[in-house]
Amino acid sequence: QLQLQESGPGLVKPSETLCLTCTVSGGSISSGDYYWAWIRQPPGKGLEWIGSIYYSGTTYYNPSLKSRVTISVDTSKNHFSLKLRSVTAADTAIYYCARLGLAAAGNRPFDIWGQGTMVTVSS
Amino acid sequence: QSVLTQPPSVSGAPGQRVTISCIGSSSNIGAGYDVHWHQQFPGTAPKLLIYGNNNRPSGVPDRFSGSKSGTSASLAITGLQAEDEADYYCQSYDSSLSGYVFGTGTQVTVL
Numbered sequence: 019q020l021q022l023q024e025s026g027p028g029l030v031k032p033s034e035t036l037c038l039t040c041t042v043s044g045g046s047i048s049s050g051d052y053y054w055a056w057i058r059q060p061p062g063k064g065l066e067w068i069g070s071i072y073y074s075g076t077t078y079y080n081p082s083l084k085s086r087v088t089i090s091v092d093t094s095k096n097h098f099s100l101k102l103r104s105v106t107a108a109d110t111a112i113y114y115c116a117r118l119g120l121a122a123a124g125n126r127p128f129d130i131w132g133q134g135t136m137v138t139v140s141s
Numbered sequence: 142q143s144v145l146t147q148p149p150s151v152s153g154a155p156g157q158r159v160t161i162s163c164i165g166s167s168s169n170i171g172a173g174y175d176v177h178w179h180q181q182f183p184g185t186a187p188k189l190l191i192y193g194n195n196n197r198p199s200g201v202p203d204r205f206s207g208s209k210s211g212t213s214a215s216l217a218i219t220g221l222q223a224e225d226e227a228d229y230y231c232q233s234y235d236s237s238l239s240g241y242v243f244g245t246g247t248q249v250t251v252l
Binding site: 055064065066067069070078079080081114119121124125126127128129130131132133134 | 143174175177179185186187188189192193198230232234236238239240241242243244245246
C-alpha cells in the first residue's frame with residue numbers, strides 16, 4: 019500500500035527558507051503516470067495547492083507562490099521536496115504531500131495524502 | 142484564494158440527508174473539469190471521498206454521492222451518521238490560475 023511521509027523542521031525563522039521532504043513508500047515515485055504535490059493548510063483554515071511535480075522533473079506552481087517555491091524530485095531516494103523562500107508568519111501551516119491520481123490533465127484528484135507536518139514560522 | 146465557494150456549515154439529524162454545494166465559475170467547474178471531494182476529521186489529513194464528480198473509492202460508503210451541473214457541484218450524504226461529522230472540501234482545476242483549487246470547506250454537524 020502506497021504511503022507518503024513528510025519530514026523537516028517544525029520551526030523556521032522569518033525570512034529563511036522552509037525545506038520539507040516527502041518520502042514515498044510501498045511503490046516507486048517514477049512508476050505510472052502520477053504527479054506528486056504539496057498542499058498546505060493554515061491553522062483553522064482551508065486547503066491551498068502549492069505545486070506539483072512529475073518524476074521527470076516537470077513542475078507546476080500556484081501563481082501566488084511561484085516566485086518563492088521550488089519543488090524537486092529525487093527518484094533514487096524515492097522522494098520529492100519543497101523549498102519555500104523568504105517565509106513569514108503567513109506561511110505557518112500544516113504541510114501535506116499528496117499523489118495526484120490517474121486522470122486526464124486537470125481532472126486528477128489528490129488520491130493519497132501524507133499525514134502532514136506542522137511548520138511554524140517564528141523567531 | 143479559494144475560487145470554489147462552499148457553505149461554512151451544514152447540519153442534520155441522524156438518518157437525514159444533507160447536501161453541500163460547491164460553486165465555481167466558467168474557468169473551473171463550468172469549463173468541464175472534474176470535481177472531487179475530500180473528508181477531513183479534526184487533527185488528521187484529508188481523505189479522498191468522491192472522485193470524477195460521482196465515483197467512490199473502494200471502502201467509501203454508498204451513502205456518499207456527488208453530482209455536477211453547470212458551474213457547480215454537490216456532495217450528498219444520505220442516512221447521516223454521527224461518524225460523518227467532519228470537514229468536507231471540493232477540489233477542481235482552474236484554467237485561469239493554471240492550477241488546482243479547493244473549496245472553502247464545509248463543517249458537517251450531526252445534531
